[in-house]
Amino acid sequence: MNAIINYFSEVINGGITLLKGMGITGKHFVRAPKEIITQQYPDNRDTLTFGDRFRAQLFMEHNEENQNRCDACQTCETVCPNGSIEVVWHREADPETGKKKKVLDKYVYHLGMCTFCNLCVLACPTEAIKMNKEFETAVYDRSELTKVLNKPGSKFSQDYVDKTIGNK
Amino acid sequence: MYDFSKMTGAIHEWLSSLMPSVLVTTVEWILIGVVFLALFAILGLVLVILERRIAGFFQFRLGPNRVGPQGMFQTVADTVKLLLKELVSTDKVDKFLYNVAPFFVIIAPLMIMAVIPYGLGLTAYDINIGLFFVMAISSIGVIGILLAGWSSNNKYSLIGAMRSGAVIISYELSMGLSSLLAIVLLAGSLNLNDIVMSQEAGWWLFRGHIPAVIAFIIYIITGTAETNRVPFDLTEAESELGAGFHAEYSGIKFAFFFLSEFVNMFIIAALAATIFLGGWLPIHIPGWEGFNNIMDYIPGPIWFFLKTGAIIFLLMWFRWTFPRLRIDQILTLEWKYLLPISLLNLVLMAFVVMMGWVF
Ligand code: SF4
Numbered sequence: 001m002n003a004i005i006n007y008f009s010e011v012i013n014g015g016i017t018l019l020k021g022m023g024i025t026g027k028h029f030v031r032a033p034k035e036i037i038t039q040q041y042p043d044n045r046d047t048l049t050f051g052d053r054f055r056a057q058l059f060m061e062h063n064e065e066n067q068n069r070c071d072a073c074q075t076c077e078t079v080c081p082n083g084s085i086e087v088v089w090h091r092e093a094d095p096e097t098g099k100k101k102k103v104l105d106k107y108v109y110h111l112g113m114c115t116f117c118n119l120c121v122l123a124c125p126t127e128a129i130k131m132n133k134e135f136e137t138a139v140y141d142r143s144e145l146t147k148v149l150n151k152p153g154s155k156f157s158q159d160y161v162d163k164t165i166g167n168k
Numbered sequence: 169m170y171d172f173s174k175m176t177g178a179i180h181e182w183l184s185s186l187m188p189s190v191l192v193t194t195v196e197w198i199l200i201g202v203v204f205l206a207l208f209a210i211l212g213l214v215l216v217i218l219e220r221r222i223a224g225f226f227q228f229r230l231g232p233n234r235v236g237p238q239g240m241f242q243t244v245a246d247t248v249k250l251l252l253k254e255l256v257s258t259d260k261v262d263k264f265l266y267n268v269a270p271f272f273v274i275i276a277p278l279m280i281m282a283v284i285p286y287g288l289g290l291t292a293y294d295i296n297i298g299l300f301f302v303m304a305i306s307s308i309g310v311i312g313i314l315l316a317g318w319s320s321n322n323k324y325s326l327i328g329a330m331r332s333g334a335v336i337i338s339y340e341l342s343m344g345l346s347s348l349l350a351i352v353l354l355a356g357s358l359n360l361n362d363i364v365m366s367q368e369a370g371w372w373l374f375r376g377h378i379p380a381v382i383a384f385i386i387y388i389i390t391g392t393a394e395t396n397r398v399p400f401d402l403t404e405a406e407s408e409l410g411a412g413f414h415a416e417y418s419g420i421k422f423a424f425f426f427l428s429e430f431v432n433m434f435i436i437a438a439l440a441a442t443i444f445l446g447g448w449l450p451i452h453i454p455g456w457e458g459f460n461n462i463m464d465y466i467p468g469p470i471w472f473f474l475k476t477g478a479i480i481f482l483l484m485w486f487r488w489t490f491p492r493l494r495i496d497q498i499l500t501l502e503w504k505y506l507l508p509i510s511l512l513n514l515v516l517m518a519f520v521v522m523m524g525w526v527f
């Protein structure tokens with residue numbers, strides 16, 4: 001007798017849970033025309049909104065005096081699992097202290113090899129590099145995917161670093 | 169109610185006045201064939217775009233909306249693409265069976281479409297064993313699926329086809345036994361037109377009490393399984409089998425399989441509308457004379473397609489709600505639940521009919 005009761009209660013419970021599921025999707029269907037969550041790209045190119053954690057490509061922050069925060073420590077190059085970053089540098093005596101220090105020549109970023117894991121951004125001790133939202137990265141030739149991120153003529157500035165990191 | 173047999177009779181007489189009777193029959197065959205092929209194509213086009221838009225809304229997106237107003241011509245564009253695509257096949261396919269399989273799949277729904285009453289006097293082939301004919305012919309489709317899976321010479325295709333065979337053969341049992349037979353008991357006829365006419369006083373779904381409702385639910389479940397739609401789509405099972413039995417097909421041959429899925433869905437819905445919801449009969453609410461008279465002015469085919477559309481929407485709702493079942497779960501559902509319940513239901517229905525508890 002118990003088995004029979006179990007059998008039917010199972011059937012009825014199953015039916016109820018199915019109906020619950022349909023209730024949820026049914027509500028979605030009714031609300032959907034007003035609450036579309038996808039964006040109609042490229043119609044809304046100007047009004048696109050991104051999630052906070054959206055990562056499109058790496059860039060290096062510069063201030064108005066064309067200074068950056070990269071002291072060429074190469075941590076990002078080491079930490080990158082794909083070898084997408086190459087830091088080209090040379091040693092130069094510091095004019096004030098006379099100590100020899102690394103100076104950044106070229107910060108080469110291979111967009112084509114980057115998996116946007118964000119490790120480099122997290123690892124950088126001076127927060128010199130960040131991810132931006134410029135996601136339209138299609139190009140006609142693979143070589144265009146290799147980018148130099150430090151602006152020509154830009155210099156490392158300890159003041160800039162202190163200001164940015166000190167604020168936090 | 170406008171009787172469409174007047175219209176078809178007029179066409180018949182006009183043709184007879186033009187040519188000898190043998191030729192008349194031939195021309196009429198061709199005409200009917202063209203009408204059904206057109207209906208088939210239109211159904212495919214409309215149902216596919218509907219499904220995609222509705223799927224979009226279920227998931228808070230818009231779905232295809234670029235080609236034409238509201239994306240209406242998306243499927244037309246897709247069809248042109250499929251027609252122009254190269255037909256690729258692998259070296260080791262069984263050429264003859266491989267090429268013949270899509271036709272099997274498409275012939276079954278076409279033949280069933282012939283016996284469905286679309287309106288008063290609007291049945292291409294009005295036979296007294298209509299429902300039996302439908303059950304028999306609908307099994308031809310599975311031959312096509314098995315052939316496709318076997319001849320593709322691809323193990324994933326074969327697994328998909330075998331699953332499809334297992335599902336369809338077992339679900340046909342409870343579909344024919346319970347749901348359809350239960351209503352045949354009520355209506356006292358296998359002829360689909362008679363079944364429709366027997367519902368003039370009210371739909372069987374309501375007049376048949378609980379057993380009719382149970383039969384309806386079982387019919388909808390088994391119907392979904394017969395058409396291999398989600399949640400019974402383990403024949404295609406994109407995530408495990410690629411595309412299942414039609415993995416090796418491309419271009420227009422693939423389109424045949426794709427189309428037949430949607431037309432099969434239409435047929436399941438059309439049968440449900442005919443048997444449970446009164447087919448092309450207008451909605452009547454007892455006691456509301458004025459309302460009933462207005463409803464009578466809406467032509468039968470419109471009622472038929474409205475009711476069918478409602479069932480199709482229900483099937484789409486299922487598709488975008490339920491997750492796919494495993495093969496063992498599907499067979500458990502059929503043999504341990506649906507079949508015993510449907511047999512019990514049949515006995516219950518017979519008892520109800522015997523006691524005359526039908527209003
Ligand atoms: S995001 Fe990841 S893959 Fe890309 S450059 Fe940084 S560490 Fe390398």
Ligand code: SF4
Pocket residue numbers: 069070071072073074075076077087123124125126127128129
């Ligand atoms: S970007 Fe940051 S981690 Fe990379 S070299 Fe420059 S300072 Fe070091």
